[in-house]
Amino acid sequence: MSNASLGPLVRLRTLTPADIPPHPAIKPVSEHEVELYSFLKSVLDEAVAFTDSIVPATFREGAAKASAPSSAKVKLLSRDIKASELPTSGRNESWFARRSIHKNERTGGTADIAEFDEGLRDQHSKHEMEYTPDVFDAHKVADWDDLIAVRGGDVEGRYREVSMSVYEMCHKLPFPCLNRVFCVLVVTAKTAESSFVVVQIPIDLSDFSDADVLYGNGRNKRDAESALKRKKVIVGEYVSIERVTLTEDGDIQWVMATASDAKGWLPMPMQKLGVPGAVVKDVGLFMKWTRERRGSQSQ
Numbered sequence: 001m002s003n004a005s006l007g008p009l010v011r012l013r014t015l016t017p018a019d020i021p022p023h024p025a026i027k028p029v030s031e032h033e034v035e036l037y038s039f040l041k042s043v044l045d046e047a048v049a050f051t052d053s054i055v056p057a058t059f060r061e062g063a064a065k066a067s068a069p070s071s072a073k074v075k076l077l078s079r080d081i082k083a084s085e086l087p088t089s090g091r092n093e094s095w096f097a098r099r100s101i102h103k104n105e106r107t108g109g110t111a112d113i114a115e116f117d118e119g120l121r122d123q124h125s126k127h128e129m130e131y132t133p134d135v136f137d138a139h140k141v142a143d144w145d146d147l148i149a150v151r152g153g154d155v156e157g158r159y160r161e162v163s164m165s166v167y168e169m170c171h172k173l174p175f176p177c178l179n180r181v182f183c184v185l186v187v188t189a190k191t192a193e194s195s196f197v198v199v200q201i202p203i204d205l206s207d208f209s210d211a212d213v214l215y216g217n218g219r220n221k222r223d224a225e226s227a228l229k230r231k232k233v234i235v236g237e238y239v240s241i242e243r244v245t246l247t248e249d250g251d252i253q254w255v256m257a258t259a260s261d262a263k264g265w266l267p268m269p270m271q272k273l274g275v276p277g278a279v280v281k282d283v284g285l286f287m288k289w290t291r292e293r294r295g296s297q298s299q
Contacts, residue, residue, distance in 0.1 A: 004053035006081065007046035008088040012239050012259040014202040015185060025142045027207040036147055040155045040162055045186050047199040055079075055097050059257075062276070067284035069291065071109030072100045074280045081259075082150035094268070096275045097257035100283055104252050111290045112159050113194045113252055119290055121188050121196045125167040131289030132282065136179075136228055137170040139214045141205060159189040166203060168215045170233065173262075180236040181215040182263055195245040202237040236262040251279045254283070 009015075018029045021036040026087040055077060061078035082092050103110045111119070119127050135150040143165035148155075156160050169182045184200040191197055205216040215233050216218045224230045238260035245253050256279060263269050 002058075004049040006054070006086055007042070007049070008086070009043050010046045010050060010199060010201060010241065011086065011090055012021075012093045012237060012261060013088070013121065014203070014204050014237060015092050016204050017207045020185065020203070021144065021147075023142055023144060023151075024116070025209045030206075036144065037151070037155055040164060040187060040189075041159070043201070044155065044159050044162075044189055044191075044197060044201055047187075047197050047241045048191060048243065051097075051197070051241050051257060054156060055099075055255060055257055057094070059097055065280045067100075067280050067287075068284075069109055070102070070283045072145045074283050075099045076276050076280065078276075082259070093259040094271075094272055095257055095259045096279055097255065098279045098283070099253065099255050101247065102252040102254060104242040104246070104250055105246070106294065108291060109287065110147060111252075113244075113246065115253060115290050115294070117190075117196055119286060119293070120242055120244060121161075121190070121198055124188055124198050125165070125169060125184075125186055127289075128169070133195070133284045133285070134172045134178075135169060136172055137168070137215075139168040139170070141166040141168060141183075141208055141212045141214075145232050150252075155189065159191060162189040163187070166208070168213070169214060170229070172228075177266065178264060179231055179233045180264075181233040182236050182238050182260075183216050183265070184238070191245075197244075198240075198242040200238065200240045234262075234264045236260065236264075256282070 017026045021034045022038050059077035059079045064073040066073045067074050079095045081093040081095060083092050104112050106112045125138040127240050129135040145163055153161050164187045166185055169184060171180045173179055182203050183203050185203045187199045189197055205213045210217055216235060221230050238258060240258035243255045247253050
């Protein structure tokens with residue numbers, strides 16, 4: 001079993017402004033302010049421990065699936081975490097994870113570590129929209145990058161090129177379901193020269209500036225630029241961690257873990273049926289997008 005314990009931040013629990021560092025776009029809260037660098041370190045430490053220790057030690061392994069055009073098989077894993085196991089008040093969480101090993105090569109069916117870093121860590125939310133057909137908008141609400149840059153973008157020496165932002169990620173759902181918006185705090189960092197982590201945590205946007213929020217406050221129905229973006233959305237929740245590292249053989253290990261609640265009338269058992277297929281499919285979608293991007297850059 002893993003010696004790592006479940007943390008309080010990277011959870012299927014919506015953070016409030018009182019839980020995060022202050023930002024000019026957020027209404028001030030009277031409670032004690034959360035220090036930026038301590039918060040970043042806590043989130044990143046918690047996420048790395050989860051993917052590096054808790055997932056391999058405590059998750060149930062499932063089947064290995066294909067995800068074309070990726071040449072690597074994708075191993076599925078899962079774990080139900082009871083509310084009683086969590087360090088803070090919360091609810092039961094159904095986690096799904098995947099693990100895949102990819103050749104560190106800039107060729108068909110795979111990607112090298114630079115392509116993984118550029119595609120998954122750098123501009124994570126924007127790129128996720130580009131390679132995921134069901135994501136129709138990645139609306140940036142705020143970022144802390146100027147404040148982080150004061151210390152050169154590093155946190156406690158271990159984490160480099162750290163970034164923190166808030167996005168509204170909009171997903172199309174098939175009729176008769178309404179589309180969903182997931183409001184997430186996104187924290188990314190390099191953990192070594194050839195490894196990185198991306199964390200997404202649900203966040204409440206009600207105290208953010210109305211001018212910065214588009215979907216969470218319904219402003220999209222009036223101000224969005226297209227008919228699709230002006231449709232009514234339901235606010236859902238998801239938490240996720242993506243972890244990319246080099247193996248001893250020089251291959252690339254890509255681990256992703258997520259828990260979600262799409263809200264609305266969809267019962268949780270029905271939601272859980274679709275998650276494993278979706279997380280496997282994402283590997284192939286990323287490889288297809290990387291191949292196309294590689295081709296356009298070479299022209």
